[in-house]
Amino acid sequence: MATGPCIDLDRLMGRLRALGDVGALPGGGVKRLALSDEDKAGRDLVCGWMRALGLEITTDCIGNVWGVRRGREDTAPVVIGSHIDTVATGGLYDGNLGVLAGLEIVETLNDAGIETRRPVAVGFFTNEEGARFAPDMMGSGVAQGALDLAQTLATVGIDGQRVGDELRRIGYAGDAPPLALKPDSFLELHVEQGPVLEREGIAIGAVTGVQGISWTEFTVTGVSNHAGTTPMAMRHDAGVVAARIALEARTIADAFGPPQVATVGSFRLEPDLVNVVPQKAVLTVDLRNTDNVRLIEAETRLRSAARKAAAEEGCTVELRSLARFDPVEFDEGLVAAIETAAAELGHGVRRMPSGAGHDAQMFAPNCPTAMVFVPSKNGLSHNINEYTAPEEIRAGVDVLFRVALARAGAD
Amino acid sequence: MATGPCIDLDRLMGRLRALGDVGALPGGGVKRLALSDEDKAGRDLVCGWMRALGLEITTDCIGNVWGVRRGREDTAPVVIGSHIDTVATGGLYDGNLGVLAGLEIVETLNDAGIETRRPVAVGFFTNEEGARFAPDMMGSGVAQGALDLAQTLATVGIDGQRVGDELRRIGYAGDAPPLALKPDSFLELHVEQGPVLEREGIAIGAVTGVQGISWTEFTVTGVSNHAGTTPMAMRHDAGVVAARIALEARTIADAFGPPQVATVGSFRLEPDLVNVVPQKAVLTVDLRNTDNVRLIEAETRLRSAARKAAAEEGCTVELRSLARFDPVEFDEGLVAAIETAAAELGHGVRRMPSGAGHDAQMFAPNCPTAMVFVPSKNGLSHNINEYTAPEEIRAGVDVLFRVALARAGAD
Ligand SMILES: NC(=O)NCCC(=O)O
Ligand SMILES: NC(=O)NCCC(=O)O
Numbered sequence: 094m095a096t097g098p099c100i101d102l103d104r105l106m107g108r109l110r111a112l113g114d115v116g117a118l119p120g121g122g123v124k125r126l127a128l129s130d131e132d133k134a135g136r137d138l139v140c141g142w143m144r145a146l147g148l149e150i151t152t153d154c155i156g157n158v159w160g161v162r163r164g165r166e167d168t169a170p171v172v173i174g175s176h177i178d179t180v181a182t183g184g185l186y187d188g189n190l191g192v193l194a195g196l197e198i199v200e201t202l203n204d205a206g207i208e209t210r211r212p213v214a215v216g217f218f219t220n221e222e223g224a225r226f227a228p229d230m231m232g233s234g235v236a237q238g239a240l241d242l243a244q245t246l247a248t249v250g251i252d253g254q255r256v257g258d259e260l261r262r263i264g265y266a267g268d269a270p271p272l273a274l275k276p277d278s279f280l281e282l283h284v285e286q287g288p289v290l291e292r293e294g295i296a297i298g299a300v301t302g303v304q305g306i307s308w309t310e311f312t313v314t315g316v317s318n319h320a321g322t323t324p325m326a327m328r329h330d331a332g333v334v335a336a337r338i339a340l341e342a343r344t345i346a347d348a349f350g351p352p353q354v355a356t357v358g359s360f361r362l363e364p365d366l367v368n369v370v371p372q373k374a375v376l377t378v379d380l381r382n383t384d385n386v387r388l389i390e391a392e393t394r395l396r397s398a399a400r401k402a403a404a405e406e407g408c409t410v411e412l413r414s415l416a417r418f419d420p421v422e423f424d425e426g427l428v429a430a431i432e433t434a435a436a437e438l439g440h441g442v443r444r445m446p447s448g449a450g451h452d453a454q455m456f457a458p459n460c461p462t463a464m465v466f467v468p469s470k471n472g473l474s475h476n477i478n479e480y481t482a483p484e485e486i487r488a489g490v491d492v493l494f495r496v497a498l499a500r501a502g503a504d
Numbered sequence: 505m506a507t508g509p510c511i512d513l514d515r516l517m518g519r520l521r522a523l524g525d526v527g528a529l530p531g532g533g534v535k536r537l538a539l540s541d542e543d544k545a546g547r548d549l550v551c552g553w554m555r556a557l558g559l560e561i562t563t564d565c566i567g568n569v570w571g572v573r574r575g576r577e578d579t580a581p582v583v584i585g586s587h588i589d590t591v592a593t594g595g596l597y598d599g600n601l602g603v604l605a606g607l608e609i610v611e612t613l614n615d616a617g618i619e620t621r622r623p624v625a626v627g628f629f630t631n632e633e634g635a636r637f638a639p640d641m642m643g644s645g646v647a648q649g650a651l652d653l654a655q656t657l658a659t660v661g662i663d664g665q666r667v668g669d670e671l672r673r674i675g676y677a678g679d680a681p682p683l684a685l686k687p688d689s690f691l692e693l694h695v696e697q698g699p700v701l702e703r704e705g706i707a708i709g710a711v712t713g714v715q716g717i718s719w720t721e722f723t724v725t726g727v728s729n730h731a732g733t734t735p736m737a738m739r740h741d742a743g744v745v746a747a748r749i750a751l752e753a754r755t756i757a758d759a760f761g762p763p764q765v766a767t768v769g770s771f772r773l774e775p776d777l778v779n780v781v782p783q784k785a786v787l788t789v790d791l792r793n794t795d796n797v798r799l800i801e802a803e804t805r806l807r808s809a810a811r812k813a814a815a816e817e818g819c820t821v822e823l824r825s826l827a828r829f830d831p832v833e834f835d836e837g838l839v840a841a842i843e844t845a846a847a848e849l850g851h852g853v854r855r856m857p858s859g860a861g862h863d864a865q866m867f868a869p870n871c872p873t874a875m876v877f878v879p880s881k882n883g884l885s886h887n888i889n890e891y892t893a894p895e896e897i898r899a900g901v902d903v904l905f906r907v908a909l910a911r912a913g914a915d
Contacts, residue, residue, distance in 0.1 A: 181775040182728050182783065224777045251777075287733030306732065308778055317593050319885040320767035320790045321717065322698030322859035325757045327883065332768050336750040343744050346736045356731035357743050358778045360771060364592040366635045366662075367719055367769045367788040367826065369886045372593065377778040379731045415778065448733030472738065474730040475780045 097503075098205035100494060102487045105197040112138060112177065112193065113185035122477025123185060127178040127220035127231075128156070128256065133263035135177050139192060139217060146199050148215065151274075152267025154242060155235040156260045159216030159274060162199050162209075164501065169460075170212035171501045172276035173198060173493065175283060175452055176221030176232070183222075184479025186284045186486075190467075192217045194282045194490045198497060210502030211277055218452045219265075226250040227308060228416030233455035236274050239418075251359075278427065278500050279456035282465045282493045284481050286449050288472030296440040296488045298466030299431040302423050303447045303454040304352060304383040307392055308416035310375060311338055311399055315408040317364060317372035328370055329407040332362050335374035337402040338395070338410075342378045345391050353382045353391060354448070377415065383446050385419050421454040427463035427496065434495040440488050449474070465493050508914075509616035511905060513898045516608040523549060523588065523604065524596035533888025534596060538589035538631035538642075539567070539667065544674035546588050550603060550628060557610050559626065562685075563678025565653060566646040567671045570627030570685060573610050573620075575912065580871075581623035582912045583687035584609065584904065586694060586863055587632030587643070594633075595890020597695045597897075601878075603628045605693045605901045609908060621913030622688055629863045630676075637661040638719060639827030644866035647685050650829075662770075689838065689911050690867035693876045693904045695892050697860050699883030707851040707899045709877030710842040713834050714858045714865040715763060715794040718803055719827035721786060722749055722810055726819040728775060728783035739781055740818040743773050746785035748813040749806070749821075753789045756802050764793045764802060765859070794831050794857050832865040838874035838907065845906040851899050860885070876904050 115138060116123045116131030125131040140158060143150055148160025161170055175191025195215030202209070218236065223229025226248050234240035246257035260266040285291075290298055315331035339357040346355035356379040363373035378395060382388040396412060403410035428444065435442035447454075447464065456462045467489035470480040526549060527534045527542030536542040551569060554561055559571025572581055586602025606626030613620070629647065634640025637659050645651035657668035671677040696702075701709055726742035750768040757766035767790040774784035789806060793799035807823060814821035839855065846853035858865075858875065867873045878900035881891040 180777055180780055182780065223779060224775075227778060229779065285733065286730045288735070288738060304732070316884075317887045318883070319697045319860055319887075320769055321715070321765065321792050321861060322696065322885060323765070323883065324699070324762060325754075325765055327699060330754075330767070332750065332771060333754050336747040336768070336771075339743065339747040340751065343736075343741075351735060354732065354734070354736055356741075356779065356781055357747070358731055358773070358780050358782060359776045360743060360747075360773050360782075361776070362769070362771050365770045365772070366591055366886075367638060368634060368640065368767070368790050369591055369593065369769050370767055371769060371771075372887070379779050381732050449730055450732060472729070472734065473727075474733060475777075476728045476730075476783070 097498065098201050098207065100197050100201050100490050102483055105193055105490065106483055108142065108193045108196065109185055109189060112189050118477060120477060123179050123183045124181050125179045126181065126225040127222065128259035128263055132178055136265060139177060142196055143215065146196060146203060148199065151269050152265060153236060153269035153273055154267055155232050155245060156219040156265040156267065157216060157232040157236050159214045161212050161214045164209045164212040166210055168211050169275050169277040170214035171497055172214045172216055172279045173497055174216035174218060175281050177217045178220055178222050180222050180224040180475045182477055183475060184477060186479055186481050187286065187474055188221055190284060190486065191282045194493055197490060198494050207503055213497065213501050221452055223416060226256050229450050230452055230455050233452035235271050237455045237459050238272055239455055242271050276456060276460045278460050279453055279462040280493060280497050281451055281453040282489050283451060284474060285466040285469045286474030287469065289445060290466060290468035291470065291472065293443065295443050296485060297435040297442040297492055298445045299428050299442055300423060300447050300464035300466055301428055301444050303421045303451055304381045305385050305388045305420040306416055306418045306450050307380040307388055308377060310377050310413045310415050312411045313374040313403055313408050315372055315406065318370040320368040320370055323370055330370050331374040331408055332371035334402045334406045334408050334410065335360060335376045338399045339376060341398040342395060345394055349387060349391060353387060355380050381448065383420050418450065418454065421457045423457055423463045424461035427461050430496045430499065431463055431465055431492060434492045438491050440492065465489050508909065509612050509618065511608050511612050511901050513894055516604055516901065517894055519553065519604045519607065520596055520600060523600050529888060531888060534590045534594045535592050536590045537592065537636040538633065539670035539674055543589055547676060550588060553607055557607060557614060559610065562680050563676060564647060564680035564684050565678060566643050566656060567630040567676040567678065568627060568643040568647050570625045572623050572625045575620045575623040577621055579622050580686050580688035581625035582908055583625045583627055583690045584908055585627035585629060586692050588628045589631055589633050591633050591635040591886045593888055594886060595888060597890055597892050598697065598885055599632055601695060601897065602693045605904055608901060609905050618914055624908065624912050632863055634827060637667050640861050641863055641866050644863035646682050648866045648870050649683055650866055653682050687867060687871045689871050690864055690873040691904060691908050692862055692864040693900050694862060695880045695885060696877040697880050697885030700856060701877060701879035702881065702883065704854065706854050707896065708846040708853040708903055709856045710839050710853055711834060711858050711875035711877055712839055712855050714832045714862060715792045716796050716799045716831040717827055717829045717861050718791040718799055719788060721788050721824045721826050723822045724785040724814055724819050726783055726817065729781040731779040731781060734781055741781050742785040742819055743782035745813045745817050745819050745821065746771060746787045749810045750787060752809040753806060756805055760798060760802060764798060766791050788826065792859065796830050829861065829865065832868045834868055834874045835872035838872050841907045841910065842874055842876055842903060845903045849902050876900050
């Protein structure tokens with residue numbers, strides 16, 4: 094296919110804005126946490142679009158939804174997908190773009206009356222963000238056999254609610270079992286969420302894989318006591334231990350150097366009162382590295398530093414793994430196809446790993462998988478000011494379209 | 505008075521247990537935050553007892569309540585008082601003991617038919633703990649002119665509610681203006697809340713004064729971003745700055761040595777999600793010292809360390825004073841009277857400063873004031889395991905009774 098039908102950028106941007114209105118925050122950006130009322134409203138909107146496009150919709154037992162456009166042959170579909178849940182301070186593009194780009198491709202095929210050999214499916218996967226329930230990539234993880242269904246349904250979120258209950262509550266506990274979705278291949282368009290493409294002035298990232306992700310929750314237990322009367326030497330302050338763990342995470346990342354990153358995103362004290370020595374602290378550490386050996390080193394060092402800090406303060410510390418995904422490599426054939434498509438369309442392209450986790454990484458072990466990145470303004474994501482310009486989006490969708498169509502067989 | 509009427513320890517312990525049942529926690533201890541439903545229930549209970557004892561009750565505009573037992577002369581009363589609010593993980597004794605000891609003394613006087621020259625009043629003062637609303641000693645501070653009424657009524661608590669609204673909601677917004685309570689003298693019996701008396705095997709502390717208290721809230725503002733894609737060098741992580749401030753507080757206390765103490769009791773991140781670099785952190789630091797010059801040094805050093813940490817991370821930091829009370833000295837005559845009474849009753853006694861803030865410190869500038877301490881098991885307080893044995897309580901009430909009666913004039 095040298096030239097082909099053109100996507101309608103305005104139509105795509107219109108859908109992005111409409112979905113962005115669901116859970117819109119007063120100051121801009123979106124809050125549509127997985128399985129919340131807002132997530133339900135967003136799902137309903139996208140399912141309506143799927144139906145209007147004639148897709149055959151399936152919902153599975155973890156709330157993943159995909160709509161299939163039949164091909165000439167009744168084979169496994171080329172799946173284009175991502176997620177529509179957001180973090181609490183999210184933007185309009187993260188995840189949403191990959192799903193709505195899929196719908197835009199389907200609508201363009203419909204309008205042009207193009208039949209493909211393989212079916213083309215568009216899907217969105219439950220709780221990719223991991224913001225309300227850990228781990229991230231929950232829906233795609235269950236769908237592709239990386240996570241256990243029963244354990245996942247029992248997961249308790251930051252607000253004390255359970256995944257299974259919330260799925261039923263919003264009406265998205267479907268019938269299809271894990272592994273019901275068997276793609277021929279999986280393609281995901283996503284905003285980079287980092288600074289590289291913008292800094293280098295390159296339109297397209299051909300993503301080679303996803304770095305390893307390690308989330309650990311540390312629970313420190315000390316003894317609550319009076320802030321005014323308890324001599325420093327007699328304290329067992331869970332908060333001080335937690336602060337030491339947080340700074341050790343930073344120290345490890347600095348010492349290891351790029352691509353090691355370390356983030357303490359959540360940090361809570363009990364009873365959290367100004368004049369009470371904290372009896373309990375719960376904090377999370379997110380460690381990532383493309384090199385699994387280095388990642389394991391970082392985990393080991395952090396754990397022993399945490400145990401040492403707790404012991405010195407006369408506290409105890411318990412560790413719980415919230416997420417642990419090894420680094421993943423994408424399909425060389427598809428990565429090369431993305432490079433070629435970008436070049437043919439006249440876009441600058443570079444290979445790059447992904448710093449963020451993505452649904453694609455859950456599909457990669459089971460089928461040829463790859464991702465297309467487009468630039469993020471100022472490298473911002475998980476921030477209400479996340480932004481990618483319409484023409485940058487067009488470039489990404491065009492590349493995705495070309496690769497998907499070649500894979501699905503439009504000739 | 506060489507010998508006098510005896511208090512009824514069982515009756516006092518019964519009242520302590522009954523009040524402790526109001527807001528009792530499942531695992532023991534009490535949660536009766538100021539102006540909560542539980543506080544209202546506790547207040548109603550104590551007011552019922554006051555009425556049954558024939559006390560004339562006054563409620564002032566900040567919700568302080570006192571009940572007066574008339575004397576032969578219509579002069580200023582000897583006030584025995586403390587507070588009945590607790591922290592979120594409180595015990596049965598902190599505050600409650602001082603109020604119920606007052607009622608026990610009144611009932612003993614009633615039973616024995618003893619008339620005093622001056623009136624004797626028993627009071628409880630709103631939000632001494634400062635756990636829900638800052639500052640601590642709020643009610644006694646307003647009553648004695650140390651805090652502004654209008655500003656205090658507008659104070660927003662940790663749950664977003666206002667003092668004035670909550671006072672009206674629970675029906676304790678009274679008519680009496682600030683300074684309506686003009687004591688002849690103020691006496692407060694309290695658990696030590698620290699380890700000194702127990703360690704030294706001494707029954708009675710004759711409290712010489714209260715150390716200076718400084719509460720500061722630090723609000724750090726950074727930039728939220730993606731935990732996986734944001735290189736360490738590009739981060740503006742509000743949580744890292746907050747952790748540095750927390751550890752600097754500990755470092756200052758260690759460097760200054762006793763009696764300097766420093767506590768980070770509250771620490772919150774926004775958005776508080778595992779894979780989002782925090783855009784905001786709010787933490788409190790509680791600094792105390794008997795020496796105001798040293799306390800100011802500690803405050804200054806902490807502030808400049810906070811500004812430096814914020815600048816290094818490309819964040820900003822704002823400071824808000826939540827409470828600032830200079831050290832206070834109690835009345836030498838009353839302190840000596842407590843020593844004498846303890847000795848006459850055969851109890852070991854030592855002079856000591858108070859590490860905790862107390863309502864008495866708000867009265868000290870306006871009238872002769874002093875406090876009696878009794879031991880705290882394992883030095884624990886603001887902890888559900890706070891404990892003082894009945895016989896230790898009896899010793900404290902006996903000393904208080906003797907000093908109060910001498911002051912009120914029972915001859
Ligand atoms: N793409 C994305 O933001 N995923 C969320 C999972 C993570 O990387 O933490
Ligand atoms: N006595 C007591 O616990 N007061 C609370 C105020 C404080 O010292 O922080």
